[in-house]
Amino acid sequence: MFSPKYYNRYLDDHFDRQYYSARLKLKKFDTDEFQSMIIANQQHLLAFAGPQAPEPRPPCIETRNLSFHYKASQPVLKNISINVPQGRIYALLGSSGCGKTTLLRMILGMLKPKTGTIRVFGMQPGTAEIKIPGSGVGYMPQDLALFRLFSIAETFEYYGRLYGIPMETIKERTKYYIEFLNLPGKNRLITQLSGGQQRRVSLAVTLMHEPPLLILDEPTVGVDSVLRLKIWNYLEELCGKLGTTVIITTHYTEEARNSYRVGFVDSGIILAEDNPQRLLFKYNCRSLEDVFLELCLERARLPEISVHNGNNQSTQVNTGNQQHPIPQVQIIVEESDGNRQESSSSSSSSSDRSIEQIEMSQIPKDLNNNDNNNNNNMVPATLPIPPIHPNAPQSQMDNKNSTGKGTSQAWLDYGRFTALLAKNYLLYRRNPVSIILMNVIPLVQVTLFCVTFARNPENIPVAIVNFENHSLSLSNLFIDQLDQKSLLLHYYDNVDNAIGSVQNLQTYNVITFPSNFSRFFRQRFLKPEQITDEIVRQSTISLFPDTTQAVFYLYTYQKVLEALEKFLVIVGKSMGFNPNFFGSPVVLTETMYGQNNLQYLEFVTPGMIIAVVHGLSMLIGSFTIIRERFDGHLERGFVAGIRTTEILLSHIIFYLVPLFTQVVLVLFLTFYIFDSQSKGSLWEVFLMTFIMAFQGLIFGIAMSITCQSQVASLLMVFISEMPMIFTSGVLWPLESVPPLVQTLAMFNPLTLPIRSLHYIMLRGWTLMRPEVMFGMISALSYMFITLISGFVWFELFK
Numbered sequence: 001m002f003s004p005k006y007y008n009r010y011l012d013d014h015f016d017r018q019y020y021s022a023r024l025k026l027k028k029f030d031t032d033e034f035q036s037m038i039i040a041n042q043q044h045l046l047a048f049a050g051p052q053a054p055e056p057r058p059p060c061i062e063t064r065n066l067s068f069h070y071k072a073s074q075p076v077l078k079n080i081s082i083n084v085p086q087g088r089i090y091a092l093l094g095s096s097g098c099g100k101t102t103l104l105r106m107i108l109g110m111l112k113p114k115t116g117t118i119r120v121f122g123m124q125p126g127t128a129e130i131k132i133p134g135s136g137v138g139y140m141p142q143d144l145a146l147f148r149l150f151s152i153a154e155t156f157e158y159y160g161r162l163y164g165i166p167m168e169t170i171k172e173r174t175k176y177y178i179e180f181l182n183l184p185g186k187n188r189l190i191t192q193l194s195g196g197q198q199r200r201v202s203l204a205v206t207l208m209h210e211p212p213l214l215i216l217d218e219p220t221v222g223v224d225s226v227l228r229l230k231i232w233n234y235l236e237e238l239c240g241k242l243g244t245t246v247i248i249t250t251h252y253t254e255e256a257r258n259s260y261r262v263g264f265v266d267s268g269i270i271l272a273e274d275n276p277q278r279l280l281f282k283y284n285c286r287s288l289e290d291v292f293l294e295l296c297l298e299r300a301r302l303p304e305i306s307v308h309n310g311n312n313q314s315t316q317v318n319t320g321n322q323q324h325p326i327p328q329v330q331i332i333v334e335e336s337d338g339n340r341q342e343s344s345s346s347s348s349s350s351s352d353r354s355i356e357q358i359e360m361s362q363i364p365k366d367l368n369n370n371d372n373n374n375n376n377n378m379v380p381a382t383l384p385i386p387p388i389h390p391n392a393p394q395s396q397m398d399n400k401n402s403t404g405k406g407t408s409q410a411w412l413d414y415g416r417f418t419a420l421l422a423k424n425y426l427l428y429r430r431n432p433v434s435i436i437l438m439n440v441i442p443l444v445q446v447t448l449f450c451v452t453f454a455r456n457p458e459n460i461p462v463a464i465v466n467f468e469n470h471s472l473s474l475s476n477l478f479i480d481q482l483d484q485k486s487l488l489l490h491y492y493d494n495v496d497n498a499i500g501s502v503q504n505l506q507t508y509n510v511i512t513f514p515s516n517f518s519r520f521f522r523q524r525f526l527k528p529e530q531i532t533d534e535i536v537r538q539s540t541i542s543l544f545p546d547t548t549q550a551v552f553y554l555y556t557y558q559k560v561l562e563a564l565e566k567f568l569v570i571v572g573k574s575m576g577f578n579p580n581f582f583g584s585p586v587v588l589t590e591t592m593y594g595q596n597n598l599q600y601l602e603f604v605t606p607g608m609i610i611a612v613v614h615g616l617s618m619l620i621g622s623f624t625i626i627r628e629r630f631d632g633h634l635e636r637g638f639v640a641g642i643r644t645t646e647i648l649l650s651h652i653i654f655y656l657v658p659l660f661t662q663v664v665l666v667l668f669l670t671f672y673i674f675d676s677q678s679k680g681s682l683w684e685v686f687l688m689t690f691i692m693a694f695q696g697l698i699f700g701i702a703m704s705i706t707c708q709s710q711v712a713s714l715l716m717v718f719i720s721e722m723p724m725i726f727t728s729g730v731l732w733p734l735e736s737v738p739p740l741v742q743t744l745a746m747f748n749p750l751t752l753p754i755r756s757l758h759y760i761m762l763r764g765w766t767l768m769r770p771e772v773m774f775g776m777i778s779a780l781s782y783m784f785i786t787l788i789s790g791f792v793w794f795e796l797f798k
């Protein structure tokens, strides 16, 4: 049982934790006795905390009348005033959704208060001096916010590099934290860890740069009770030895007994803020949960309650016009250079001090917590703090100190930027989807396009009805001239059967020859003066079109005309005429641009190349920012001091190489495998295509910045890509669309670049031609405008 000797030693030894932990192991304490002992010794304590006491520690975090809402109609925080002294653990407790995380985000400078002020180390968060966000703080968010495809070591390396910690130190700390937090081997991927292990890694990377301020949002979720205690002890070590200030939220209310001060939050207000032991004592409760319940009940009884803690150090319960001050104290116990001192910092003068003003934080912990007492038997009483960088400060009371070089406030910090690039590379390498997206899909698309699209059709089934049944007939001569590679002829006895075959989808189009075609054809041309309607009818070849398959119809018609030309030359010769006698007076001369035989593919290819690379790059870009935002990496990164410029540039620069490869592959396939032709320089074709791939990436990144979800971002890509393609003239000349649409189509980011590529590939024009240059300027302009808009949006709404 607890004895006066122990209590005196408690005072004399200035709250030696090791000593009391040892006592806890032996279960020597009894709370009631201990508390009576305090009362019995109040004179001693008052004297001890008397005028000779040094000044209290300065506050690390001070908030005054802080209010915040996401929607004006739903206030989240109301008049919050808290005071977190330096070098102490402060626990924020409260029900789910009461506003704890919101408050932490405001302390981190990520949300701006609607009213009230926040001071962190006496300054406003977000200012360069305190490096918050930056290396001045370690933030463990509630979400995991780890790259699941990274190994443990890679995770440490990434965050270590962000904070500018030397590689050697990163390695040492990786080793230390793996041992300390019972993590598996350093090469294990995060995705292969249990939920609790993942959270421990998240905690470790928060601690590793030894910031002066730690903000931990539910760090012990999914962590077993032994390890929880170990973590709490470790945090105390950090506070004691490095002067780190810790602000922590937890749903394990009882573990908050280990903190120096707790703040109970409910529906956006602070119900009470005090030392946990003192709250237990004051409300005569055995657990903090009960204290919370008491406070909630009290609040229910006094609906207008408004509790102000922090700077004025007094709890006020407002009930209408009346104010009932609840006495409150804060006595800070300093531990510096191994010499512990206690001080009183109540709002009143030292003469006003009462037993309630006694600082209870240094009462041996877990007095009422049997579980923890039991656990204490299982864990070492003290834990070593991690190996500290040789140049690391002994104390972090100066908020500028932290182990890493610290993050600069520059828009582009070399260390952070290279860490981000390395991260992008690792994620790319580990993610087969991105490799497939970047390299395989464009190849498949180009292959499919070249194999299936706009090729001259072959074996079009055509029905032939030839009523002339002798082999030497002119109708047979005509049929022989038909290109039978393109047309597959099916012979029918009568027109009805032939039309039936069209109706049954066996053939497309019907060609008929009358019974006396040869005789009447000769008569028509040899005796033109005797021509009658009957002669014309009997010498006419009929084509019954099926235009539902427009390509087949146009192609069949073209083949019939070609056959007619050849047929007339042969017949003319056989009749003794000049072979050109029956020739068309319209002659096709040498082709100026393009190939001699008309190929629709030739027209479509430039647009196809741009559509493929632009669309895929846009898709890739659309994954970038949004994925990181929803996995919590962005928030964590911003708190670590990453700048929006660095994030944007790291994605843009990183993707230069995959985009380059993608464009080279697409062009190689188009020109070397599928034998497309370019009259212009391939270098200019490459340049134009690469710029458009880049533009697609920027568009995708911009969508990723502005969209609220990954699905929305993907939808944006699909929704915008289709109209862009249709109105760009890729598939059909814009001259065929209404004038207004034509004008609008000029604002389509694909239109002018596709035209430029068209001119380069089909006409052989160079970039020096204004028509080609316009496309290039248009592509670059859209790219820069989108990039700048995306950046501004990112800055404003990050």
Ligand SMILES: Nc1ncnc2c1ncn2[C@@H]1O[C@H](COP(=O)(O)OP(=O)(O)OP(=O)(O)O)[C@@H](O)[C@H]1O
Pocket: 070, 071, 076, 094, 095, 096, 097, 098, 099, 100, 101, 102, 103, 142
């Ligand atoms: N981005 C947001 N937009 C709108 N409302 C939000 C947003 N983030 C949080 N809220 C709302 O603000 C309130 C406080 O949320 P907060 O995350 O701060 O709660 P919490 O106390 O941390 O909860 P928990 O313990 O469950 O994490 C909740 O009602 C929540 O729905």
